[in-house]
Amino acid sequence: MTKVAxxxxxFGADSRGRYNDRIFRGTSRASAWVVxxxxxxxxxxxxxxxxxxxxxxxxxxxxxxxxxxxxxDIYGALPYIVGTLLSSGIALILATPVxxxxxxxxxxxxxxxxxxxxxxxxxxxxxxxSVVIGLWGIFILTPFLKGTVxxxxxxxxxxxxxxxxxPLGIGxxxxxxxxxxxxxxxxxxVSREVINSVPATQREAMFALGATRWEVVTKAVLPAARSGIxxxxxxxxxxxxxETMAVTMVIGNAQxxxxxxxxxxxxxxxxxxxxxxxxAIGLQTSSLIALGLxxxxxxxxxxxxxxxxxxxxxxxxxxE
Amino acid sequence: MTVNVDxxxxxxxxxxxxxxxxxxTLRRVETxxxxxxxxxxxxxxxxxxxxxxxxxxxxxxxxxxxxxxIQPHAVTAIIGPxxxxxxxxxxxxxxxxxxxxxxxxxxxxxxxGINLYDPAVDPVQLRRVVGMVFQRPNPFPTMSIYDNxxxxxxxxxxxxxxxxxxxxxxCLTSAALWDEVKDKLRQSGTSLSGGQQQRLCIARxxxxxxxxxxxxxxxxxxxxVATLRVEELIHELRVNYTIIIVTxxxxxxxxxxxxxxxxxxxxDRAGYLVEYNATTTIFxxxxxxxxxxxxxxxxx
Amino acid sequence: MTTQTPAIPIRRTLTRTxxxxxxxxxDRFFRWLALGAAIACVxxxxxxxxxxxxxxxxxxxxxxxxxxxxxxxxxxGAAAAILGSIQLVGLxxxxxxxxxxxxxVYVNEFGGRRSGRVIRFAxxxxxxxxxxxxxxxxxxxxxxxxxxxxxxxxxxSLAVIMIPVIMRTTEEILKIVPGxxxxxxxxxxVPVWRTVASVVVPTxxxxxxxxxxxxxxxxxxxxxxxxxxxxxxxxxxxxxxxRPMDAMPLFIxxxxxxxxxxxxxxxxxxxxxxxxxxxxxxxxxxxxTWGRRAG
Numbered sequence: 001m002t003k004v005a006x007x008x009x010x011f012g013a014d015s016r017g018r019y020n021d022r023i024f025r026g027t028s029r030a031s032a033w034v035v036x037x038x039x040x041x042x043x044x045x046x047x048x049x050x051x052x053x054x055x056x057x058x059x060x061x062x063x064x065x066x067x068x069x070x071x072x073d074i075y076g077a078l079p080y081i082v083g084t085l086l087s088s089g090i091a092l093i094l095a096t097p098v099x100x101x102x103x104x105x106x107x108x109x110x111x112x113x114x115x116x117x118x119x120x121x122x123x124x125x126x127x128x129x130s131v132v133i134g135l136w137g138i139f140i141l142t143p144f145l146k147g148t149v150x151x152x153x154x155x156x157x158x159x160x161x162x163x164x165x166x167p168l169g170i171g172x173x174x175x176x177x178x179x180x181x182x183x184x185x186x187x188x189x190v191s192r193e194v195i196n197s198v199p200a201t202q203r204e205a206m207f208a209l210g211a212t213r214w215e216v217v218t219k220a221v222l223p224a225a226r227s228g229i230x231x232x233x234x235x236x237x238x239x240x241x242x243e244t245m246a247v248t249m250v251i252g253n254a255q256x257x258x259x260x261x262x263x264x265x266x267x268x269x270x271x272x273x274x275x276x277x278x279x280a281i282g283l284q285t286s287s288l289i290a291l292g293l294x295x296x297x298x299x300x301x302x303x304x305x306x307x308x309x310x311x312x313x314x315x316x317x318x319x320e
Numbered sequence: 321m322t323v324n325v326d327x328x329x330x331x332x333x334x335x336x337x338x339x340x341x342x343x344x345t346l347r348r349v350e351t352x353x354x355x356x357x358x359x360x361x362x363x364x365x366x367x368x369x370x371x372x373x374x375x376x377x378x379x380x381x382x383x384x385x386x387x388x389x390i391q392p393h394a395v396t397a398i399i400g401p402x403x404x405x406x407x408x409x410x411x412x413x414x415x416x417x418x419x420x421x422x423x424x425x426x427x428x429x430x431x432x433g434i435n436l437y438d439p440a441v442d443p444v445q446l447r448r449v450v451g452m453v454f455q456r457p458n459p460f461p462t463m464s465i466y467d468n469x470x471x472x473x474x475x476x477x478x479x480x481x482x483x484x485x486x487x488x489x490x491c492l493t494s495a496a497l498w499d500e501v502k503d504k505l506r507q508s509g510t511s512l513s514g515g516q517q518q519r520l521c522i523a524r525x526x527x528x529x530x531x532x533x534x535x536x537x538x539x540x541x542x543x544x545v546a547t548l549r550v551e552e553l554i555h556e557l558r559v560n561y562t563i564i565i566v567t568x569x570x571x572x573x574x575x576x577x578x579x580x581x582x583x584x585x586x587x588d589r590a591g592y593l594v595e596y597n598a599t600t601t602i603f604x605x606x607x608x609x610x611x612x613x614x615x616x617x618x619x620x
Numbered sequence: 621m622t623t624q625t626p627a628i629p630i631r632r633t634l635t636r637t638x639x640x641x642x643x644x645x646x647d648r649f650f651r652w653l654a655l656g657a658a659i660a661c662v663x664x665x666x667x668x669x670x671x672x673x674x675x676x677x678x679x680x681x682x683x684x685x686x687x688x689x690x691x692x693x694x695x696x697g698a699a700a701a702i703l704g705s706i707q708l709v710g711l712x713x714x715x716x717x718x719x720x721x722x723x724x725v726y727v728n729e730f731g732g733r734r735s736g737r738v739i740r741f742a743x744x745x746x747x748x749x750x751x752x753x754x755x756x757x758x759x760x761x762x763x764x765x766x767x768x769x770x771x772x773x774x775x776x777s778l779a780v781i782m783i784p785v786i787m788r789t790t791e792e793i794l795k796i797v798p799g800x801x802x803x804x805x806x807x808x809x810v811p812v813w814r815t816v817a818s819v820v821v822p823t824x825x826x827x828x829x830x831x832x833x834x835x836x837x838x839x840x841x842x843x844x845x846x847x848x849x850x851x852x853x854x855x856x857x858x859x860x861x862x863r864p865m866d867a868m869p870l871f872i873x874x875x876x877x878x879x880x881x882x883x884x885x886x887x888x889x890x891x892x893x894x895x896x897x898x899x900x901x902x903x904x905x906x907x908x909t910w911g912r913r914a915g
Contacts, residue, residue: 024813025730031722032739035787038780039742042749045760101657109651110658112421118658120906125665127902129841131869132891135876136668139675139884181664188661201458205521207416209472209528210448212647219471223462242750244844245869249876269752269844276756276848281764292756296749303748444643445636477639 046296049289056283062290068255068271070280075287077294079257083172083265084295086258087247088240090176091183096233099184103191103229108217119192126185134249137178142169142250145177150262164260172258172265175251179243183236190235190310194228195221197314228313234306242299244269268295367392368413368532368562373427374590375408375417382408384590385427388581395554395563397573397599400583401614405591406566409583410534413564414450415443431532448472451530455537457517459509459524466505468520472528487527495523496553515546522553526561533557535565539572551576570615574603582611669895676892679885685893689854694882698890700856701871707858708771708850708867709839712778717832720783721821724790724828729816740791743784752844754780759848771857771865774850781842782835789831793824830905837901841894843869868894 053062053075065076102122106115146169154165198221206220222229252264253274266274268291279285368390375383383405390396398406411417412425415436429436436446459468469488473479488505492498497519501512509520518538525533535554539547554563554576567573573580580603581596595602595611606612636644687697723743727736754777762773797820805815821828846852852870857863868890875887 018811021811021813024817025726028722028726028730031719032726032735034719035723035739035746035783036742038783039746039749041761042753042757045757046753049756049760098657098660101654102661105651105654105658109654118662121665122658122661123906124899124902125661125668127837127898128665128668129843129869129894129898131841131843131872131876132672132895133668135872135887135891136671138876140667140671184661199458201454201456202460204416204454205458205460205524206471207419208414208447208452208454209475209524210444210446211472211475212444212643214647214650215475215643219475220460223460226462238748242748242752244750244752245873249873269750272752272756273844273847277851289756289760292753296753299748299750300745303745307744442636442640442644445640475643476637 042296046289046293049286050293052283052286053290056286062287063294066257068287070284073283075284077268077287077291079255080266080268080271080291081294082257083251084241084267084269087172087175087179087251087265087267088237090173090261091179091240092233092237094176094180095184095187095236098180099187099232099236100191100229102184103188103195103232104217104222106188107192107195108221109213119189122185122188125181126189130182130243130245131249133178133182134246137174137246137250138170141178142174145169145174149173154262161259162261165262167262168252168264170250170252170264171262172251173261175247175265175267176261178246178250179240182243182246183240186239187232187236190232191225191229194225194232194310194314197228198224225313227309231306231309231313234302234309238299238302238306241302242269242295244273248273268292367432368564369428369430370413371428371430373409373412373425373429375405375412376424376426377420378422381588381590383412384586384588384592386593388593388596390562390564391579392562393558393560394578395558395565395576396579396581397577398564398566398581398583399568399570399573399614400591400594401585402568403591404583404585406583407536409591410536410564410566411452413532413534414447414452416447416452418443448528449530450532450534451525451528452534452536453518453521453525453538456541457514457521459512459517459520461508461510463509464506465501465509465512465520468509469523469527471524491523491526492520494526494557495519496549496556497523513546515542515549518542518546518550519553522550522557526557530561532562532564535563537566537568540568547572570603574599582606582608582614584610584614669899672888672892672895675885675888676890676895679889680892681889684886684889688856691854694880698868698871698886700853700866701868701890702893703856703858704771704850704853704866704870705840705868708775708778708846708865709836711772711775711861712782712839713832713836715775716779716782716786716835719779720786720832720835721790721828723783724787724794725816725821727787728791728794729812729820743787746780746784747788750844751781751842752847755845755848758845763849768862769849769851769864770862771850772861774846774865774867775861777845777849778839778842781845782839785835785838786828786831789834790824790828793827793831794820796827797823826908830908833901833905837898841869841898843867843873846870 057065057075062075063077063081065074066078067074067076068079069075106119106122110118146167150165150167150169150173153163154167157163158165202220202224203216206216211219247267248270251266251270254264254266258265272288272291276285276288279288370386370388370390373383373386374381386409398410400406408417413429415425417423417425425437427437431449434441436450459465460471463471466484466488467474469491470479470484473484473487489498489502492501497516500516501507501520504511509517512520518541522533522538538554539550542550551572554565557563558578565573565577567576577599579596580599582594582602583591584594586592595606595608597607602611603615606615681697684697685702686699688700689698690696723739727739758773758777758780762776763769801823802815802820805819806812810819846867846869850867850870851864852874853864853866855866857865872887872891872894875883875890878884
């Protein structure tokens with residue numbers, strides 16, 4: 001009589017097989033839920049950790065407070081929120097046009113022999129550790145900026161408050177530049193996917209009407225890819241907001257809200273990075289955790305919005 | 321390099337008024353100042369001559385050595401089994417083929433005596449003169465019906481609104497679509513049915529005022545009713561345009577065209593022109609056995 | 621059949637008007653601009669790699685790699701950091717790989733549509749969480765309760781960062797494994813778990829491994845999660861997970877900000893080693909991916 005080997009797990013003859021099956025399913029399901037547990041855990045623990053600060057100051061006063069004084073135990077988040085938004089804003093302004101043009105070049109204009117290695121090199125930037133970029137930033141980039149761009153701008157426009165000197169190199173502008181360098185690969189790669197998802201028939205139709213290559217891009221491809229590209233930019237923004245090490249190393253160390261591009265400043269991430277370990281357990285630590293919570297909420301929200309926009313245009317893309 | 325065309329062939333443009341703007345009808349294919357006196361106020365005749373045209377993808381020859389004269393203001397159908405280069409050949413006629421990386425053409429393509437593959441000819445200009453309608457309707461989804469029709473016109477620059485309005489009405493009428501959409505011109509181009517979208521694409525192609533209209537299986541993605549409307553449309557349009565249509569539907573070719581070219585695949589896997597004649601001849605009394613086999617449905 | 625076809629005005633010819641010439645110029649201008657933008661993107665990469673290599677190589681010495689920081693004064697090397705990185709990333713990998721792969725397997729093979737989407741979404745959200753927030757999180761659960769910075773917490777925070785990366789890669793690779801393979805195996809009566817473990821996963825193993833390699837490279841370079849967990853240390857720590865441990869990124873961060881050039885140079889040296897490691901892995905992985913895609 002032939003062994004009912006094949007029937008196996010399906011027909012319940014092999015109980016060991018079913019047992020193993022269940023173990024396997026169980027552990028893999030458990031692993032999947034670990035991921036959920038981590039997310040939920042992050043949210044919960046940060047919320048709990050922030051409670052003391054929020055109870056002490058109230059949420060809105062904390063968010064809008066401008067004083068951070070460990071001596072008097074008064075803490076407010078505004079300078080760091082502003083620093084975060086400004087540095088990321090500068091990064092966006094610098095990075096977005098370059099990144100979108102680059103994505104267009106790589107997807108539409110470049111011959112394959114050029115596009116492939118170039119794409120690879122740009123993606124490689126995203127792999128460089130933030131602290132290495134920060135090191136390069138402190139010793140190479142900031143002196144360079146100080147001597148060239150900043151000196152030039154302060155020299156000509158220094159009377160306007162936004163461009164007031166002195167040009168130290170270190171500061172908000174340097175942080176913006178370094179962030180721009182770091183988020184370009186993100187914007188480029190997501191934009192490329194979005195652009196590539198525009199159907200070829202759209203381009204053909206435009207060509208057939210007698211359009212130049214650039215006109216095909218601007219009139220057929222970009223309008224169709226628009227919301228996805230916006231999503232790519234928002235993803236870049238999200239990345240900039242959460243970036244810690246390189247920013248910390250070049251943004252200086254200031255307590256006040258920056259008024260000039262070339263002031264020193266702090267972002268939420270850099271503030272946490274530099275003061276967390278010395279902070280007194282209690283209100284000060286809670287305030288720092290509250291800062292972290294604010295950052296978490298903003299970045300997660302942006303991330304979700306961005307992915308929705310990209311999905312809408314290009315379908316589910318899975319990269320970061 | 322200046323190429324001047326010879327005297328226009330009279331009598332081929334029934335009902336078309338004589339040219340009123342001499343400077344823009346000058347036949348020069350180089351980048352010189354456009355406002356030159358016309359020594360031959362030529363109207364386009366859509367007379368196409370193809371000489372030894374071969375189309376390559378890299379080193380692979382997809383179309384071998386085609387030579388034919390296309391009759392102006394008539395419908396020429398290109399039929400043949402799939403894979404024998406009909407679409408490739410069609411795309412060679414408006415220089416869309418060369419947009420594919422490593423694709424190239426050998427041979428000559430003459431429109432009213434001018435070789436379209438001459439280096440001095442700008443493909444961008446050429447594609448306004450030789451328009452194309454594709455297999456799947458492809459209106460621009462982010463544009464309204466109105467904007468779709470004038471998309472090609474807007475490429476050249478700002479146009480006065482009155483002129484655009486007039487063009488929209490004229491071309492949608494020519495495409496037998498005006499009555500159906502005249503009240504919803506601002507709606508998206510994709511809000512129409514498949515057949516309507518295809519007629520919209522035809523209107524869009526007509527708006528840039530081409531001489532020649534290339535159609536790559538324009539009705540194959542449409543239902544039978546829509547197909548019939550498009551076929552009627554093609555029949556009407558030939559009064560003013562030279563139409564070349566690729567179709568895998570023999571009955572359609574028989575219904576719609578005046579001339580038919582039968583392509584087949586050779587042993588080198590390149591498509592070649594087997595026979596080219598009046599449609600009635602091809603279908604009732606073809607000269608080549610291959611043609612006869614194909615049109616009577618014999619294979620193998 | 622005749623219809624009233626309105627009169628068609630003058631035919632276009634092949635003339636180039638001034639407008640057309642302008643269009644041609646605009647076309648060429650923007651195409652060059654786009655090329656310039658692409659090159660501009662690569663310039664920082666070149667600048668970073670070149671400077672880190674130049675300054676890093678000149679700072680390399682046997683001491684740097686074998687000696688820990690001097691107990692008093694300036695000098696010594698980065699042995700503590702290098703050993704620490706290896707251990708931290710090693711433990712993190714041991715924790716993250718099974719969880720990540722199994723989670724990816726679950727989402728792809730077993731997950732009903734809905735739970736699969738929820739978990740995938742959670743992983744996506746997790747990749748967007750700033751790494752410093754991850755550090756705070758692990759601090760609150762593994763450092764604060766014990767009032768002790770410890771290396772184990774550091775490894776856990778690195779694992780948290782690695783898990784979504786590995787999970788995503790696993791999921792995508794498994795998606796590519798043809799369904800017919802699974803069906804054939806199941807049709808032979810092989811139980812589901814065995815099908816997955818012995819047929820599906822091995823088929824995708826190469827791809828999954830590249831995902832793991834990329835995650836390892838990422839973890840090697842992460843600083844922020846370690847700031848509040850492993851903390852860093854001047855002492856060599858081998859195997860004591862209950863105490864702080866140094867790591868290469870922490871070493872770089874600390875020494876970059878010191879006002880002593882010797883220490884700055886050490887930072888460059890370690891940065892070069894780190895960059896070399898990370899870039900090598902990335903280049904290897906991409907070449908393998910291309911080989912598969914091109915072939």
